[in-house]
Amino acid sequence: MIAACAALIAMVSCESENVLTPQENSIEKVEIPVPEARVIELPAMDKIDMPSVSSSRGETLTASLHMAEYLSADGAAAMGNTVFFNNRGNKQLGADFVPGLQFLSDGTTDVTYYVDQNRPSNDMSVEASTMAINGAMNTWDNVTCSELGMTEVPYDGRPTGLVAAFFGFGGSFNYVADVTHNGWMPAEFFEILEPGGSNFILGVTFTIIWQDANGNPVDTDNNGKVDVAWREIYYNDNFPWNIGSTFDVQTVALHEAGHGLSQAHFGKAFLSNGNGKVHFSPRAVMNASYSGVQTAIMQSDNAGHCSNWAQWPQK
Numbered sequence: 001m002i003a004a005c006a007a008l009i010a011m012v013s014c015e016s017e018n019v020l021t022p023q024e025n026s027i028e029k030v031e032i033p034v035p036e037a038r039v040i041e042l043p044a045m046d047k048i049d050m051p052s053v054s055s056s057r058g059e060t061l062t063a064s065l066h067m068a069e070y071l072s073a074d075g076a077a078a079m080g081n082t083v084f085f086n087n088r089g090n091k092q093l094g095a096d097f098v099p100g101l102q103f104l105s106d107g108t109t110d111v112t113y114y115v116d117q118n119r120p121s122n123d124m125s126v127e128a129s130t131m132a133i134n135g136a137m138n139t140w141d142n143v144t145c146s147e148l149g150m151t152e153v154p155y156d157g158r159p160t161g162l163v164a165a166f167f168g169f170g171g172s173f174n175y176v177a178d179v180t181h182n183g184w185m186p187a188e189f190f191e192i193l194e195p196g197g198s199n200f201i202l203g204v205t206f207t208i209i210w211q212d213a214n215g216n217p218v219d220t221d222n223n224g225k226v227d228v229a230w231r232e233i234y235y236n237d238n239f240p241w242n243i244g245s246t247f248d249v250q251t252v253a254l255h256e257a258g259h260g261l262s263q264a265h266f267g268k269a270f271l272s273n274g275n276g277k278v279h280f281s282p283r284a285v286m287n288a289s290y291s292g293v294q295t296a297i298m299q300s301d302n303a304g305h306c307s308n309w310a311q312w313p314q315k
């Protein structure tokens with residue numbers, strides 16, 4: 001028995017030495033291509049009374065669902081895709097906030113956020129998940145390149161979720177804040193985005209934009225980006241959630257809030273056949289899939305944030 005164990009240990013150590021030879025690692029590292037954005041046709045929204053505002057020119061602008069960006073559990077399946085909602089043939093454009101066109105000006109040019117506690121995770125107290133989300137928002141708030149401030153709209157029981165309401169999961173079409181963390185949703189919600197999505201989408205951020213009376217997205221500051229009305233963040237309760245270990249709420253909240261603050265995915269993904277794992281270069285909060293606890297922003301995250309916000313609140 002002792003002899004058999006010794007032989008087994010020798011075999012295992014021999015195998016792991018083979019896996020770790022540098023030559024093999026470099027040969028088997030394969031870049032994973034970025035998937036093309038999908039388009040989901042929406043049913044007619046005519047019967048829904050979507051929120052609206054008046055532009056500075058007196059034009060009535062109506063809220064409309066524009067795009068969704070999701071974070072994958074790991075890189076093996078469909079990774080970090082972008083979904084556009086399109087019933088007008090509009091181009092697949094990025095989107096950002098415009099000072100003064102924020103939904104309800106609170107007299108400041110801060111971005112407001114709200115953590116909805118009506119949809120807690122099955123895995124932890126709503127106090128614990130809310131604290132983790134607030135930690136993530138503070139991390140973005142502490143980036144020093146910009147005048148941008150983040151103001152929390154205190155939770156007061158109000159329901160949120162235009163997207164949830166639109167797809168029949170309850171919620172509210174009403175605006176509550178510029179970036180809302182809407183809470184944890186059942187598997188069925190994520191199947192709308194991708195077949196099988198409930199098994200690989202950890203979190204998703206939806207961008208709701210302004211469109212004109214003809215249904216065209218507006219770009220009032222002419223920067224080539226569609227004007228954001230607000231953003232909604234949902235977490236997948238089909239996964240086990242945690243604080244400080246996989247799947248860490250603050251890590252995913254930090255990534256989704258990055259989308260909430262107009263950043264896209266960043267970093268190339270590589271598959272190492274030696275161990276079948278996905279690696280990112282550079283590793284960043286805005287990588288398209290989860291790769292462990294990551295609660296500090298990296299250089300590329302900082303640069304991406306600053307390119308969007310350094311000029312704020314100038315247009």
Ligand SMILES: [Zn+2]
Pocket residue numbers: 069070071080255256259265287288
């Ligand atoms: Zn993402």
